[in-house]
Amino acid sequence: MFRTTARRRALVLALAVLGTTSLAACTAGPGRDGHRPGASAAPADPAARPDLRRFYGQKLAWRPCGDVQCAELTVPRDYSRPGDGKTFVLPVAKAATATAGKRVGSLVLNPGGPGEPGAKLVEDGVADEIGKGVRERFDVVSFDPRGVGGSRPALTCLTKDRTEVADEAPLYPRTDAERAEALADARAQTAACRKASGPLLAHVGTDDAARDMDVLRAALGERRLTYVGWSYGTSLGTSYAEQFPRRVRAMVLDGAVDPSLDWRQRVLGQSTGFRDAVEEYAESCADTVGEGCPGGTPEEIRTLIDRLLERTRREPLPVDGSEDGLDAAGLVSALSLSMYTPEAQWQGLSEALRAADDGDGTKLAALAAGEDESPDTDAGADSDTDADSEETAETAGDVPEDNGEAALIAINCLDVPHPRDAQAYWDALAPADEAAGVYGTSGVTSELVCKDWPAGTQRPHRVAAAGVPPVLVVGTSGDPATPYDEAVSLARQFPGGMLLSFEAPGHTGYGRDACVDEKVEAYLVSLTKVRPGTTCTP
DSSP states (O other), rough: OOOOOOOOOOGGGGGGGSSSTTOSSSOOOOOOOOOTSSOOOSSOOOGGGGHHHHHHHOOOOEEEEEEEEEEEEESSSSSSSTTTTHHHHHHHHEEOOOOOOOEEEEEEEOOTTTTTTTHHHHHGGOOOSOOOOHHHHHHEEEEOOBBBBOOOOOOOOOOOTOOOOOSSSOOOOHHHHHHHHHHHHHHHHHHHHHHHGGGGGGGHHHHHHHHHHHHHHHTTTTEEEEEEEEEHHHHHHHHHHHHHHHGGGEEEEEOOOOOTTOOOHHHHHHHHHHHHHHHHHHHHHHHHHGGGGSSSSSHHHHHHHHHHHHHHHOOBOOOOOSSSSSOOOHHHHHHHHTSHHHHHHHHHHHHHHHHHHTTOOOHHHHHTTTTTSSOOOOOOOOOOSSSTEEETTTTTGGGGOOOHHHHHHHHHHHSSSOOHHHHHHHHHHHHHHHHHHHHHHHHHHGGGGTTSSSSOSSSOOOOTTTTTOOOOEEEEOOOSSSHHHHHHHHHHHTTTTTTEEEEEEOOOOTTOHHHHHHHHHHHHHOOOOOTTTTTTOO
16 A cells, blocks of 8 residues: 555554644634635745745756655745745655656655655655556655655654653543653653754644645646645645645545544544444454454454453563563554554454463564564664754754654644643543543543643634635545544535545555545546545445
8 A cells, every 4th residue: 555554652643643734613714815824924826925936946956766766855944934044855756657748747645644754655666556547647756744754854852862751651540640640741752852853843834844845846847736645644735725725736635634623523533433443353353364363253352352451451561672561552552553454454463462362462562663564763863952952953863763753743733732721631531431442541641742732823624725626535434543524524625525435444545445546546647526425345
């Protein structure tokens, strides 16, 4: 599949798709300049602004990097002060696949996260997985958003002692002591991020990333943007469509985030989605995995999971090479992250659950760390300065090779309004527990990291994108991370929005099913509309 595998711990999992143009009640539409309330003021055509011309006028200097081409895009760090000399330099990669005489333009992709680097997606060969009809007509392009991956500067929450704050809060903090512990953990995480990346935290929001994408469009020589975004990439695409509706040629938003939901609605919807997905695993394991299931019946699998949750609450399971072992949070992480692509992940989950039932948590710990496909390690160097210094996290040596978790937290906490009063989180625990059990309460506690985060300007709202051409939204019926109802809602919010339904478990649809691929690619190539009620079934 095209979307990169989710690789984050469970206690930040709910943040991963909270929707960076979100959340709570509706607000007014865009201002007279075409931007939403809270976005940096700008003329209708930013390229016409004298202080932005040097960015919009830049030419990409392509160079070979493996089988594709790479370049760098320079964008202002602060669009309200683009002449202050502070910038982000963003990696860009292109697979030049268009055939002479058939070329339509560039197809820009975003793999999601937030925190997933796009350039690596292209370098790893995503163009080879896209249909011939699209490859013949488009050069496939992606980039690392500001603060992410190879961006210079890049985000990190590593402090100078090279440690990350541990996620040790209980899944459901009930007592005053447990809640104090949860708050302390969240505050420590926030403090670490401020210390390591303080000067960047106000400048990594999705609206600014969408403006960067318009600079990229211009640098690619495209009059209008053709775009596919998965998961968080739907938030990035929605922001672009709202800010630049008449610069969209075609837009596919797969695994949709509804920008009109508040933080509690998003947590509840997503955590319920993961609970339902794990239940589907129990029900359908035999059909997907066969004899490798960790139980002979759905009830046996449910009982095993419940037994492991109770066991890991009391004492972590041993894990090879680890002094900490696998606790209940790690188990929830392993279960949740294994719901993204059932056809690829349920076999490994089944083996890990069997091993855990025998007392070995090593395989589940690997799944919780996102090592189901390939191990990820954070091998960054120290951060030598504090948040008050403009040198903080400015050099590549201060940032781990994979800074996805730091980017995930930073972008979502900036984009999504969160309560400053801890009581709001405690009040959300009981409803979340009733609706989704440990998936719900862990989702609520994961939000605490945003409680004391620097405030952004975003507010929940319905899409305001007058003049945008028909946008195609893909919704997967059993999507745990971006529930199907959000795709239905987002499609309705776009003027002329189209919904393509995929009846299957797992996260997103494009790249997983031939029917979905055919309809998405007909739209990308020929702008073929998808009729209301269109559904694909594996």
